[in-house]
Amino acid sequence: xxxxxxxxxxxxxxxxxxxxxxxxxxxxxxxxxxxxxxxxxxxxxxxxxxxxxxxxxxxxxxxxxxxxxxxxxxxxxxxxxxxxxxxxxxxxx
Numbered sequence: 001x002x003x004x005x006x007x008x009x010x011x012x013x014x015x016x017x018x019x020x021x022x023x024x025x026x027x028x029x030x031x032x033x034x035x036x037x038x039x040x041x042x043x044x045x046x047x048x049x050x051x052x053x054x055x056x057x058x059x060x061x062x063x064x065x066x067x068x069x070x071x072x073x074x075x076x077x078x079x080x081x082x083x084x085x086x087x088x089x090x091x092x093x
Contacts, residue, residue, distance in 0.1 A: 020086040021054035025070065027079035034070065034079055043070050058087045066093055 003011075025046070026035050033040050041049045047063035050056075058066070066083070073079040082091040 011075055020084065021050075021056065022082070022084040023053065024052075025079060025081040026076075027074065031077070034074075043067070043074055044064075046070055050083065054085050056091075058091060062091050067092075069093065 023037050026034050027033075028040050033079040034043050034046065035041065036046070036049050037053050039049070039053075044067060046066060050066075051058055070079065070081060071083060081093055083091070085091050
């Protein structure tokens with residue numbers, strides 16, 4: 001198995017930070033879904049997709065807040081939501 005330079009940098013960065021996850025949720029080109037790490041996702045299943053992508057659970061209260069903010073942005077027609085998890089701060093968006 002080969003590791004790209006980009007993957008190696010990310011692994012080193014995560015190691016130095018004590019592990020973590022970071023992404024930006026954006027609206028898909030069709031406008032009916034969002035993209036998480038390049039994967040098309042239904043906005044109402046965003047918490048599950050973030051759990052899969054990060055390996056960290058999303059508590060129900062954070063899931064509700066995240067979905068509400070995401071749906072507000074969807075209604076405005078533009079989505080760009082940075083989201084991250086770290087062992088020090090938990091989920092932030």
